[in-house]
Amino acid sequence: MYLLHTPIRDYAWGSATLLAELQDRTPTGRPEAEMWMGAHPSAPAGAVPASDPGSAPVPLDELLASDPEALLGEAVRYGRLPFLVKLLAAGRPLSIQAHPTHEQARTGFAAEEAAGVPDSAPHRNYRDDNHKPEMLVALTPFAALCGFRSARDAGTSFSRLAQVLAENMEDHDAGPAGLADAAPAAFDAPTSEASVAQTAAGYADLLLHGAGEPDGDGDDDGGGPALERVFADLLDPAGDWSSGSWVTAVVAALKKAPRALDEDLNLATAVGIAEHYPADPGVLVSILLHRVDLAPGQAIHLPAGNVHAYLHGLGVEVMAASDNVLRGGLTPKHVDVPELRRVVAFESVPVPYCAPLSEGEGHLVFRPPFEEFQVDRLDLPAADGTTLTARGPVLAVCTAGRVRVEAGAEAAVLAAGESVFLTAADAAAIVHGAGEDPATLFSVTLP
Numbered sequence: 001m002y003l004l005h006t007p008i009r010d011y012a013w014g015s016a017t018l019l020a021e022l023q024d025r026t027p028t029g030r031p032e033a034e035m036w037m038g039a040h041p042s043a044p045a046g047a048v049p050a051s052d053p054g055s056a057p058v059p060l061d062e063l064l065a066s067d068p069e070a071l072l073g074e075a076v077r078y079g080r081l082p083f084l085v086k087l088l089a090a091g092r093p094l095s096i097q098a099h100p101t102h103e104q105a106r107t108g109f110a111a112e113e114a115a116g117v118p119d120s121a122p123h124r125n126y127r128d129d130n131h132k133p134e135m136l137v138a139l140t141p142f143a144a145l146c147g148f149r150s151a152r153d154a155g156t157s158f159s160r161l162a163q164v165l166a167e168n169m170e171d172h173d174a175g176p177a178g179l180a181d182a183a184p185a186a187f188d189a190p191t192s193e194a195s196v197a198q199t200a201a202g203y204a205d206l207l208l209h210g211a212g213e214p215d216g217d218g219d220d221d222g223g224g225p226a227l228e229r230v231f232a233d234l235l236d237p238a239g240d241w242s243s244g245s246w247v248t249a250v251v252a253a254l255k256k257a258p259r260a261l262d263e264d265l266n267l268a269t270a271v272g273i274a275e276h277y278p279a280d281p282g283v284l285v286s287i288l289l290h291r292v293d294l295a296p297g298q299a300i301h302l303p304a305g306n307v308h309a310y311l312h313g314l315g316v317e318v319m320a321a322s323d324n325v326l327r328g329g330l331t332p333k334h335v336d337v338p339e340l341r342r343v344v345a346f347e348s349v350p351v352p353y354c355a356p357l358s359e360g361e362g363h364l365v366f367r368p369p370f371e372e373f374q375v376d377r378l379d380l381p382a383a384d385g386t387t388l389t390a391r392g393p394v395l396a397v398c399t400a401g402r403v404r405v406e407a408g409a410e411a412a413v414l415a416a417g418e419s420v421f422l423t424a425a426d427a428a429a430i431v432h433g434a435g436e437d438p439a440t441l442f443s444v445t446l447p
Contacts, residue, residue, distance in 0.1 A: 001407045001429070002421045004395075005046035005057045009034040012332075015091030018140065018314040022087070022399065023417040031091060034317075037395055037419045038084035039064055042127065042323045047421060050412045060421065073424025075392035075446055080130075080321050083373040085395050085444050087417065088136065088317040092276045094310045095331035096145070096285055099132035100343045101304040105324050108339070123334045127323040133370040134319035135301040135354055137377070137442070138294035139399055142313030145269070145289040147306050150348040151223025154230075154288045155207030157266045158200050161250065161287070164260050164267075165197035168253040196246045203230045227288060228346040231307075234281045235328055235337045244279025251283065265291050273311070273330065282309075282329025290351050297377075299354040301368035305345030306352070316399065316442050320372045360386070367447055374447040378403075379440050380433035388429040391446040394422040396429075401439025404432045414441070 008019065014033025020026065036043040039061040046057025060081070068076050075082050100108060109129040117124050136142070148154070210226045234241050241247060251274040254260065254267055261268040266287045274283045289307060292300060294315075302308055309330060326340040327333055356364035362382025366375040376389055380403060388394055388405075396405065398414035405412050405420055408427030412420055413434045422429055433439050 001050040001405070001410045001412060001426050002047040002060075002063070002423075003050055003053055003412055004037055004060070004419045004421055005048065006035050006037050006419060007043045007045070008032050009036065009043065013090060013092050013094050015089040015312075015314070018089035018091070019087060019417065022139070022314065023415070032089055034089070035087040035417065036084065037086065037397055038321060039081040040084050040128075040321050040323060045419075045421070050407075050410045050420065070425050071393065071423040073392040075424070078321075078372070081393060081395075082321055082446070083395070083444050084319050084321045085397060085419075085442075086317040086319075087139075087314070087397070087399075088310065089314045090310045090312045092312065093273050093330050095325070095327040095333065096282045096307060096309045096329040097325050097327050098307045098340060098344045099134070099302070099304055099322070100126075100324055100326065102131040104304070104343050105129055105131050105322065108324075123336075125324070125326060125334075125336055125339055128321075130320055130322035130324065131304055132319050132322035132324050133301070133303050133368070133372070134317060135299055135366065135368045135370075135375065136294075136310070136315045136317045137299040137366065137375065138296050138313060138315045140296055140314045142294040142296075142298075142315050143311040144292045144294070144300065145286055145307075145309040145311065146292045146300055146302065146351060147290050147308065147349045148223075148227050148288055148347065149266075149290050151207045151210075151226050154227070154266075155204045157264055157287045158207060158230075159204035160260055160264055161254070161267060162197055162201035162204055164257040165200055165250065165253050168256045196249050199240075199246075200250075203233075206230065223348050224346040227348070228341070228344075231285060231288060231328075231344075231346070232337070232341060234284050235335075235340075237335075237337060241281040241284065247274070247279050247281060247283050251278065269311075277330050280329050282331075285329055292351050299356070299366055299375075301352050301354040301370070303352070303369070305343055306349070307344055316375070316397070318373055318375050318444055320370065362386075365389070371447065373444050376443045376445075377440065378431055378443070380431065380438065384432050386431055388422070388431060388443050389445055390422065390424075390426075390428060392424045394429065394443055394445045396420050396422070396431075396441055396443035399440045399442060401433065401437045402435035403439045403441045404434040405441075406430045406432070
């Protein structure tokens, strides 16, 4: 069993307080976005034997490379520790993004390697050859954008936006009826020749009437082409939205229409995002996506191709061991719209909640439809004395109180934010509460 020294990434969107509050320490004054617990070479945890906590930490990826069969067990077939665990603390919205499939990642990584793109190059899309399905369990109230809404619902929001623009923008010439008549032509015309209001009406027309017939579950099964067309138009680096002035005009009009914001959560979300990214076209892309508000303990899972953006909150994020991200807005980082479109699944989907199963008092198990991991949540003292599920290696992190982890003759007491790695060769670990306050431990292993 190894104690982990975990690096914290200081991305600009990180919260200055959430991780510090979890760990009951003074904030650093800087953004603290992600605490990484894993062996990904971008930021491997340092591993220290629990039997010798004062020894120098060894990067976990180097430790695993020293004897992969013994340390990884059946997970050795992945050629790496198959999962990466993070505590994610969002103080403001993350980038609109999607992750590739396994085949897309292998192809993209090989192409960039062959082209000699440096690993650290800002314009590099593929940092490794792995896919990145992920899930997030909320520790605080947590807000996110997650997957495409039905084309019909998105079209209704754009229709409402067009009405707001028609009523509030000083430079429009047509009223609501005129906008409706002009909508198809406005969308087909170059955006530089169309008013903001007419373009919004054009999006609404395409989404509402070009989306096909609704299927049995209420989603539009023909909405993919319409969603892709609007998505691509909004993010076109040569289009009118790219200058920022149109985004600014939309937000200004919406701020004058409180009733529309009360009636439409997605329009209200767009205005909230604009407080952080006032001229970014991603503000409008958010209208195409589900707004999801998770209570503590709720979870979502995100397969390849799902467009998403976390907005704010603290959560446990678990993913296949990859750092591949294709971005589409709400970021100063590299955006490659053609490559993003290649990996995005343009289909309306329900919100991908991940409901846990009960394995006994105080023991919940999250099993997303991914082969690399399952996530167990143990709430102590109710689950006191529970043996951790272990199919190969285990990574466990305390998120509240204090937890004692016993593995054979070894033991470690974890406070909130502290974690351990158990190899496939370690004895089965048993957990106990180690203080007067209730405690929570998340553990990750193969499903």
